[in-house]
Amino acid sequence: MTETTAAVRASGLGKHYGSGDARVTALAGVDVRFMRQEFTAIMGPSGSGKSTLMHCVAGLDKADEGSVWIGDTEVTGLSDNALTDLRRDRVGFVFQAFNLLPTLTALENILLPFDLAGRKPDKEVLDRIITTVNLKDRLSHRPSQLSGGQQQRVACARALVTQPDVVFADEPTGALDSTASAELLQFLRQSVDDLGQTVVMVTHEPSAAAFADRVLFLKDGALVDEILAPTADSVLERMKSFEGSVA
Numbered sequence: 001m002t003e004t005t006a007a008v009r010a011s012g013l014g015k016h017y018g019s020g021d022a023r024v025t026a027l028a029g030v031d032v033r034f035m036r037q038e039f040t041a042i043m044g045p046s047g048s049g050k051s052t053l054m055h056c057v058a059g060l061d062k063a064d065e066g067s068v069w070i071g072d073t074e075v076t077g078l079s080d081n082a083l084t085d086l087r088r089d090r091v092g093f094v095f096q097a098f099n100l101l102p103t104l105t106a107l108e109n110i111l112l113p114f115d116l117a118g119r120k121p122d123k124e125v126l127d128r129i130i131t132t133v134n135l136k137d138r139l140s141h142r143p144s145q146l147s148g149g150q151q152q153r154v155a156c157a158r159a160l161v162t163q164p165d166v167v168f169a170d171e172p173t174g175a176l177d178s179t180a181s182a183e184l185l186q187f188l189r190q191s192v193d194d195l196g197q198t199v200v201m202v203t204h205e206p207s208a209a210a211f212a213d214r215v216l217f218l219k220d221g222a223l224v225d226e227i228l229a230p231t232a233d234s235v236l237e238r239m240k241s242f243e244g245s246v247a
Contacts, residue, residue, distance in 0.1 A: 007071065007166045007198040008034040010057050014065035015049070015221075026052040027063065028221040034166060039192045039199045041209040043235070044218035045242055050202045051170060053218065057200075058091055058168045059083050071165050088117055092159030092167035096174035098151040100143040106150075107139040110157045126161055132194070133157045133187055149180025153187065160191055167191070169201040173208055185211040206235035217242070 015027040026049045034040050034057075042050045055061035057068050059075045068075040070090055078086065087093075100109045110130070114121050130136055133153040143151050152172060159167050169188065173181035189211045191197040201212065209215045210232040217225040219242055227234055 005035055006033040006069075007036045007038075008057050008069065008200070010053075010063075010066060010068045012066035013053070013056055013063045013068070015052050015056060015061070015063050025221050027056065029066070030218075030221070030223055032057070032216065032223060034198060034200050036198050037192060037196050038214070039189060039212040040201070041212035041215045041230070042200065042202045042218065043204065043209055043215055043239065048218040049221040050218050052221075054168055054170055054200065054202050058093070058166075059087050088113060089162065090165045092162065092164040094152070094155050094159050094167065094169040094172045096171040098143070098148075098155045098175075100151055100154060102143050105140050105142055106135060106146065106154045109143070109154050110161055112158060113162050121161060122163075125163060128195070129157050129160050132190055147180070148176050149183055152176060152180070152184050156184065156187060156191075160195065160197060166198040166200060169199060171202055171204070173203070173205065181205075181208065206232040206239065209235045 010030060010032050013027050013030040014025070017024045017026060030053060032053070042053065044050045052061070056063045059068070059070070063076070066076070070086065073086065075083070075086065101112070104112070111121060130139070133156060135150065135153055135157065138146060138150055146154065173184055176184060185208055188199050188201065192199055201208070203209055210230050212230060213228070215227045215230045215235055216223055217238065225238060227238060
């Protein structure tokens with residue numbers, strides 16, 4: 001497996017909070033690769049470091065030790081301006097809170113990254129993504145006129161429309177009901193299978209993790225296990241092997 005097949009890779013990632021007796025290690029020397037055109041889920045007990053790992057590899061937070069590459073660009077050490085450009089142009093984000101601008105229509109929210117960058121979208125890519133997320137008849141609606149599931153699909157379309165190297169999804173189904181959750185996860189699955197996207201998702205739901213190609217498990221800031229071709233049952237069984245509750 002060559003380095004070029006990794007959309008994102010990290011080596012020796014360490015992250016700590018506090019000092020002295022109050023010092024907490026959130027990441028303890030993590031080495032990880034997220035491969036191109038693959039859907040990876042990250043799971044682990046509450047406080048295991050899964051969101052910290054995502055934030056560090058996505059360039060949203062800075063690790064105290066180690067290195068991160070997105071493609072062949074080393075993220076570690078980039079200036080704030082360069083990091084901003086990298087996140088805008090090469091990384092997509094989907095969060096539990098939809099983070100849509102209430103005064104903009106669905107289409108305007110989707111196109112926001114292009115407006116910020118002063119660029120025009122690829123119309124063919126835009127049309128394909130809008131069709132995939134089934135939003136054609138909702139493009140002129142503002143967020144308040146959309147259901148939670150529709151708002152999250154707008155957020156997903158916005159994350160995908162720039163054709164980023166990777167899309168990071170942090171508990172993307174947390175605010176959705178079971179039907180909307182399944183629709184969103186199926187869309188993320190389709191974005192990998194049909195659009196060639198790379199997706200990395202933090203979740204605590206075995207049923208959500210079952211949509212991924214592989215599941216990574218963290219405990220106490222370290223990667224401790226991995227499942228390929230997961231099912232909800234196999235993920236649940238593996239979670240039971242960890243002490244404490246998974247959240």
